[in-house]
Amino acid sequence: MKILTNGSKILVKATLDAGINFFSGYPITPAAKILETFACKSIENKDLVFLQSEDEIAAIHHAIGASVGGNKSMTATSGPGFSLMQEGLGLAYATSVPLTVVNVMRQGPSTGMPTKPSQGDLLQTQYGTHGDYKIIVFYPNSITEIYEYTIKAINASEESKSPVIILLDAILANLYETIDIPKDKPNLINHKLKFGTSNRHLSGLVTDKNGVPKTNNFNVYDKWLNKKLKHITKVANKYDFYEYNKNDNNKTLIISFGSLSRLIKNRGNYDTFRPITLFPISPKLKEISKKYSKILVLEMNKGQYSFALESFLKREIKTISILGNSLNPNDILEKINEKI
Amino acid sequence: MKKYKALKTNRLPFSWCPGCGINIVTMHLAKYFEDNDFTNKNTSIISGIGCSGRFAGYFNMDTMHTTHGRAIPIAEGLKLSNPKLNIVVVSGDGDLLSIGLSHLIHTARRNTNIKVICLNNSIYAMTGGQTSPSTPKNKITTTSPQGNPFKFINAYEIVCKPFNRLYARLTPLTKKLFYKALDFAFKTTNFSFIEIVFPCYENDLRRYGGKNPMNALRTFSKAYSEKGITNKLENKQLGIIKNYE
Numbered sequence: 001m002k003i004l005t006n007g008s009k010i011l012v013k014a015t016l017d018a019g020i021n022f023f024s025g026y027p028i029t030p031a032a033k034i035l036e037t038f039a040c041k042s043i044e045n046k047d048l049v050f051l052q053s054e055d056e057i058a059a060i061h062h063a064i065g066a067s068v069g070g071n072k073s074m075t076a077t078s079g080p081g082f083s084l085m086q087e088g089l090g091l092a093y094a095t096s097v098p099l100t101v102v103n104v105m106r107q108g109p110s111t112g113m114p115t116k117p118s119q120g121d122l123l124q125t126q127y128g129t130h131g132d133y134k135i136i137v138f139y140p141n142s143i144t145e146i147y148e149y150t151i152k153a154i155n156a157s158e159e160s161k162s163p164v165i166i167l168l169d170a171i172l173a174n175l176y177e178t179i180d181i182p183k184d185k186p187n188l189i190n191h192k193l194k195f196g197t198s199n200r201h202l203s204g205l206v207t208d209k210n211g212v213p214k215t216n217n218f219n220v221y222d223k224w225l226n227k228k229l230k231h232i233t234k235v236a237n238k239y240d241f242y243e244y245n246k247n248d249n250n251k252t253l254i255i256s257f258g259s260l261s262r263l264i265k266n267r268g269n270y271d272t273f274r275p276i277t278l279f280p281i282s283p284k285l286k287e288i289s290k291k292y293s294k295i296l297v298l299e300m301n302k303g304q305y306s307f308a309l310e311s312f313l314k315r316e317i318k319t320i321s322i323l324g325n326s327l328n329p330n331d332i333l334e335k336i337n338e339k340i
Numbered sequence: 341m342k343k344y345k346a347l348k349t350n351r352l353p354f355s356w357c358p359g360c361g362i363n364i365v366t367m368h369l370a371k372y373f374e375d376n377d378f379t380n381k382n383t384s385i386i387s388g389i390g391c392s393g394r395f396a397g398y399f400n401m402d403t404m405h406t407t408h409g410r411a412i413p414i415a416e417g418l419k420l421s422n423p424k425l426n427i428v429v430v431s432g433d434g435d436l437l438s439i440g441l442s443h444l445i446h447t448a449r450r451n452t453n454i455k456v457i458c459l460n461n462s463i464y465a466m467t468g469g470q471t472s473p474s475t476p477k478n479k480i481t482t483t484s485p486q487g488n489p490f491k492f493i494n495a496y497e498i499v500c501k502p503f504n505r506l507y508a509r510l511t512p513l514t515k516k517l518f519y520k521a522l523d524f525a526f527k528t529t530n531f532s533f534i535e536i537v538f539p540c541y542e543n544d545l546r547r548y549g550g551k552n553p554m555n556a557l558r559t560f561s562k563a564y565s566e567k568g569i570t571n572k573l574e575n576k577q578l579g580i581i582k583n584y585e
Contacts, residue, residue, distance in 0.1 A: 061407075065419075
């Protein structure tokens with residue numbers, strides 16, 4: 001059935017279809033629509049627990065607690081709230097608690113430009129909490145994709161036993177489009193962690209298998225961390241999604257993602273690569289990038305993805321920064337043509 | 341040392357300082373759990389950070405040692421997600437009354453059915469004896485070398501009184517009163533708060549020439565008087581305020 005809906009509402013529909021039954025959050029524009037939609041859904045759906053937390057720190061920890069209790073849980077926020085949630089992301093990672101976090105990005109740092117769209121939280125998803133860790137990040141670019149990849153993200157989180165982040169931006173959260181919702185029920189993965197059944201001890205400390213703290217033993221830490229990183233890489237490879245359009249003769253590859261990638265779609269005869277799984281960076285890109293003498297990244301920040309790509313591909317990457325709300329397609333195409 | 345079923349006996353002895361009140365509280369709670377059929381099928385303990393953070397790991401049930409101050413929201417999420425579980429939060433005064441104070445107040449306001457045990461030694465013990473929000477005025481600590489200039493927080497006044505929630509103030513030596521408070525707490529479906537006050541010997545009293553931790557605990561407790569079940573507690577009074585009906 002075809003329906004007309006917006007990014008926030010379709011996200012909530014997707015999460016419910018993926019089996020989410022706990023949502024906690026704190027009001028922040030432009031993510032508040034998700035919070036409101038969950039509040040309404042929890043009235044008709046008695047299995048869905050909705051909690052408006054006292055702040056974003058509480059929101060992510062409420063979601064962690066719910067996940068530990070055996071339910072699929074999530075929270076949604078925007079940049080300033082996402083900064084507050086970093087502590088919880090680290091805890092969920094260390095204790096292997098599946099959790100989905102939606103970040104509807106807005107222009108920062110701090111209160112920034114409320115609430116213009118942005119892609120400024122890309123590196124915060126990877127380096128926001130302390131210590132070494134890896135988090136799978138999805139960034140869809142249409143209503144249909146939000147539905148599809150939200151379900152995939154929740155499955156990835158359950159499979160990796162770790163937090164997963166869905167990035168949106170202020171444009172996508174409010175964008176109206178039609179979507180043909182698939183009739184078939186999606187394949188779902190459910191975690192087995194449920195308190196009240198065993199003698200587990202989860203701890204943010206480095207512990208051995210039995211939950212005994214081993215804070216003086218680097219071998220235990222090393223083994224644990226490598227095993228964890230390996231597992232997440234393995235799951236991430238299963239959930240490696242991208243869109244690659246090539247035309248012959250082009251020497252430049254243009255990389256863009258999220259709402260910004262919509263602006264160059266079907267405009268100009270470019271070779272484009274659009275990561276949907278933003279992090280970890282697709283291993284396929286190593287092969288693809290070899291064909292091009294120049295790589296241009298179009299992003300709504302001062303070059304965060306270029307920075308990540310440079311260290312990944314070990315070569316120079318050019319950036320076109322589009323900041324704030326300056327999203328005129330003609331200006332952007334002009335900037336691209338200048339750099340090609 | 342009695343080996344209660346509720347404890348992970350292979351993890352004994354405790355990592356806490358000998359003679360600390362927290363050892364005594366752990367044994368009291370383990371006995372209470374054993375006597376009243378609190379098992380890994382119906383109970384879970386969540387603890388925060390610091391000395392009290394290690395509390396959860398000794399219990400023979402699904403437990404979680406969380407980050408600083410966040411034991412309460414995790415416990416609340418767990419309770420809402422799994423309402424049949426009895427959830428006990430064991431945390432310190434720094435955890436509950438400083439960094440996690442807003443969580444504590446809001447969870448008391450929302451009346452989530454969790455039981456909070458606050459192990460209050462009126463100091464940040466594991467980090468070396470810094471001033472906490474429950475440190476008495478004028479007390480000298482490592483971060484207030486000229487004496488703490490501020491009034492301490494009264495947990496009853498700000499957490500329990502405004503929302504009519506069960507409150508108890510005890511010491512590790514008031515075992516009977518502790519069990520009575522736990523009985524009340526588990527009988528009601530309300531949020532309950534049990535504060536257990538005791539001194540930190542290693543990072544506080546020893547600096548003032550203390551010689552024996554058990555004697556220090558006895559001397560500390562003698563300054564308190566027991567009121568039993570009451571509707572008002574002054575400073576230096578122990579008892580249970582049961583005002584949730």
